[in-house]
Amino acid sequence: MHFGSFLKQLDNFQYNQYVMERYNEGLPFNKPHQKIEDKFKMVEPVFEKKEETLLDKLLDRVDTLPEDHEVVQFCLKRKIPRDKLKRLYFIDNIKNIVQLSDKYKDKITTEEPRLVIPFYNTIGQLSGVTCRGLRGESLRYLVIKIKEEDPLIFGMNEIDKDKTIYVTEGPLDSLFLPNAIAVGGTSFGKMETLDLPKDKLVMIIDNQPRNKDVVRVLDKIIDRHYNVVIWPQTIEEKDINEMVENGIDAKKIVAKNVFSGLEAKMKFTEWKRC
Numbered sequence: 693m694h695f696g697s698f699l700k701q702l703d704n705f706q707y708n709q710y711v712m713e714r715y716n717e718g719l720p721f722n723k724p725h726q727k728i729e730d731k732f733k734m735v736e737p738v739f740e741k742k743e744e745t746l747l748d749k750l751l752d753r754v755d756t757l758p759e760d761h762e763v764v765q766f767c768l769k770r771k772i773p774r775d776k777l778k779r780l781y782f783i784d785n786i787k788n789i790v791q792l793s794d795k796y797k798d799k800i801t802t803e804e805p806r807l808v809i810p811f812y813n814t815i816g817q818l819s820g821v822t823c824r825g826l827r828g829e830s831l832r833y834l835v836i837k838i839k840e841e842d843p844l845i846f847g848m849n850e851i852d853k854d855k856t857i858y859v860t861e862g863p864l865d866s867l868f869l870p871n872a873i874a875v876g877g878t879s880f881g882k883m884e885t886l887d888l889p890k891d892k893l894v895m896i897i898d899n900q901p902r903n904k905d906v907v908r909v910l911d912k913i914i915d916r917h918y919n920v921v922i923w924p925q926t927i928e929e930k931d932i933n934e935m936v937e938n939g940i941d942a943k944k945i946v947a948k949n950v951f952s953g954l955e956a957k958m959k960f961t962e963w964k965r966c
Contacts, residue, residue, distance in 0.1 A: 747818060750791055751781035751808055763807050766826050771936050776867040779850075781808040786823055786834065793838050804829060809863045811876075812849040813842045814886075820844050822863065822876060835876075843882040847873035853888060858946065860896045865932040868942055869896075878909045890918060894950055898931045899923040901966045914960055919952045922959035925966055 700707040755777040757764050763782040772780075783789055784805045790797040806823040813819045819842035823834040837844065846863035851871050858872040859880065866872035875882050880895055895918045900906045913920055927945065929935040935942045951959050 745818070746792065747781065747810060747821075750788060751783050753778060754780040754782055754807075757782060762805065762826060766807060770864065770933055772864065772867055772933075779810075779867070781810065781821075782806075783808050783823065789821070789823060789834075789836055792818075792821065793836055796836055800834065802829075806834070809846060811842075811844045811846050813839065814848050816849045817842075822846075824864075843885055844876050845873055845882055845886070846876060848886075853892070855892070856894060857888065857892050858894050858896060859883060860932060861898050862931060862933070865896075868932050868936050869946065870943070878905060880909060880913055894919045894921060894946075896921045896932070896946065899927055900930055901964045907964050910960060914952075914956045917952065919950050920956050920960075921946055921949050922951055922956065922963050924949060925962070 696707065696710065699710055754763055754767060755774070759765075761782070763780075764777070767777055767780065768774075782805065785803050786806050787800055787803050789808070790800060804825065804827060806825055809822045809824060811819045811821065817839065819839045820835065820837040822844075823836065825832045835844070847866055851857055851873055855871050858866070858869045860866045860869070860872060860874045861877060863874040863876060866874040878897070880897075883893065883895075895910075895913050897906055897910045897913070897920070910920065924945070927935065927940070929938055929940065932942045932946075935945065949959075
C-alpha cells in the first residue's frame with residue numbers, strides 16, 4: 693500500500709495531519725502505489741568489446757609481464773613509474789616487428805628482444821614505433837614508421853590541450869612529467885605542424901651545453917618565442933631520466949626553470965658557457 697493508506701490504518705489522527713500538510717504544500721496525498729519491482733528494475737548493461745589491435749597481438753604490454761622479466765627490470769632500474777608501464781611494449785624478436793610494416797623486412801636482420809615505444813597521432817591511430825635495445829646493442833634505437841604523413845610525437849593521444857604541455861626529447865623522459873609529449877630527438881620543428889597553443893608548450897632540451905647541435909636547436913626555439921627550460925648550473929645530468937635515477941626531483945627543477953623571451957636568452961647565454 694502507499695504511505696497514506698498505511699498511516700490511516702495505523703493512526704487516524706496522524707493521517708489527518710498528514711493530509712492537511714500535504715494539502716497546504718500543494719502535494720497529492722493519495723498518490724497511486726508504485727511497485728517496488730518497477731522502482732528498482734535494472735537494465736542489464738551491454739559492454740562493447742574492445743577490438744584487439746595488431747600491436748596487442750604482436751607484442752606484450754610491459755605491465756602484463758612478470759616482475760623478473762628482462763624488460764620490466766630494465767624499466768624499473770630506470771625508475772620509470774609503474775603506472776606508465778602500460779604505455780610500453782616488449783617484443784622478443786625484433787624481426788617480427790616488420791608485421792607492422794613490411795617495407796622494413798629487408799632492413800632488419802637481427803633477432804634480439806627490444807622495448808617498443810608506440811607513437812599515436814591525435815586521433816589515436818598508430819603512426820610508428822621506436823624499438824629500444826636492452827642489451828647494449830650498437831644500434832640503440834630502431835624506428836618503424838607506419839603512417840609516413842604523421843610526425844612521430846610520443847604521447848599525443850594522452851595529453852590535455854587545456855593544460856601546460858611539456859615537450860621533451862626522449863619518450864622515456866616524458867614519462868616522468870605530467871601532461872608530456874616527446875619529439876624523439878631534437879626535431880622540435882615538428883611542433884610547428886601541430887594545432888597546439890604555443891603559450892601552453894614548454895620545450896625541454898637535454899642538458900648538453902657542450903653539444904653544438906643542442907645549443908643551436910635551443911637558441912632557435914627561444915627565437916621562436918616558446919617557453920623553454922634552461923637547466924641550472926647545479927645540474928650535471930644530461931636528461932630527465934638520469935636526474936630521476938640520481939634522486940633529483942626533475943618535476944620540481946623543471947617547474948622552477950621555465951623562461952621565455954629576453955630572460956630565456958640571458959639564461960641560455962649563461963647555460964651554454966657551462
